[in-house]
Amino acid sequence: MFQKRRARILLALFVVLALVLVTLDFRSEPTGNDLASRLRGGVGVVLGPVQDGLSTLVRPISSAASNVGELVEIRAENARLRAQLAQTEERRLSYDDVVRENDELRAQLGFRDRNELDTVTAQVIAQGASNFEWTATLDVGENDGVGPDMPVVNGEGLVGRVIATSPTTSSVLLTIDPNFGAAVRVAQTGVIGSLAGDGNEPLIFEPLITDVGIEVGQELVTSSYLGGTYISGIPVGVVTRADVEDGQLSRTVDVLPFVDFSTLGLVSVVRTDPVDDLEPIELDPSPEFTAPPVDPQRPADELPTIPAPNGTPSPSPTGSDT
């Protein structure tokens, strides 16, 4: 009986403590300097090297297991790639001209060349501690110039974006996380919309306009507006389902990501400059009214009037002069 009572008291105390922590975390602004961020940063600094070591130990085993699994697919892929190579060889002749033209157009539009981005290579050393969180921990942090909201890519496409940093590690929200969101466009048609993760399921693309033609097999790339988080043109995934349902206000399209998140290894963090907040438009609190010029030949009874607060029309500011 005594034990039960003691356990209940302990439980109540700890539950209150946990609730206080949850409340404090909710009330604090996610500035990177709040209690939870500092504690997580400290844990990252302490456990980061150990995670790096463990990851180095496990990586060869993981690679070997992955290679065995992929052996069957390699033969078919080889044949497909040979066919693609033949096609590519035909197109290569016009490639140089297209590149030159592209460079000129990009220069005219002031676009940054995505092949010359400032990136830092990183290794994934750990993944999210919860089954409802699709994040990865990288072995680079603030000391390497990594900051929040920087996009993370690999050779296949968009991996995610940095959400938290410590001096030596950083956390990346993967594109498959339900809390992930990005502006994307269909590469072939330019149809724009928003992309969101759905756990281990395909990504969800919601086009801005619902009744546009989207077909299975079309590819999605990131879209940027006013220098947003993502550089324009990073490959995201391929459309796998694009059914149109009548009467729906919004349309969802399934997208299979190019990146294989089960074998994430080396990635690159794109060191973009932080986006400046747009300055608010300052309105003049007491604007001066300047009356438009009035035709002196116009009769006084035809001049427009300004209604007074009591309902009676007041004469035009220039009416007395005419």
Place this chain on the structure above:
Amino acid sequence: MARALVIGLVMVVVALVEVSILPVLTVSGFTPDLLLLLVIAFALDDGAISGVRVALPAGLLTDLLSSTAPLGLSALVYLGVGYGVGAARPYLAPESLTAPTLFAGAGTFLGVGGYGLLSALLAQKSASALLITEASLVATVYAILLAPGAFALTRYVDRQFPIEVSTSSNVGAGG
């Protein structure tokens, strides 16, 4: 004191294994919740007080290793599971392995499902009901498979670092 340090060390090692090694062995993208299983194993081995005492640091460690969950949410869920499983311990046959293993599965299902629901409600996560159910079921299967190993670990810790029995309390008060 030595027992608390050893349990703390075990928790850190288990957490590191969970985030660094187990992602390689995912099933449908879900991984075992080893820290929750550890809480359940201690609760089944030593009782509700031990379950609660292990649950708080284990939950906080999970929260600190997480990037998006609010600090204290896992601790809240682990406390509920640790106390519930520990309170049910007197009703289980002492030498049985089946009943504790099933309890580990049930505790994990409730813990992972509860965490999914709470994070959807409190942290405004857009985890769907299907996603929560899938994660809970996969974690439950993992827990049932890994439970004998977790029980062996907690029993080893109990043998090597037994709970110190104070004059005013009985066995089962430590953690």
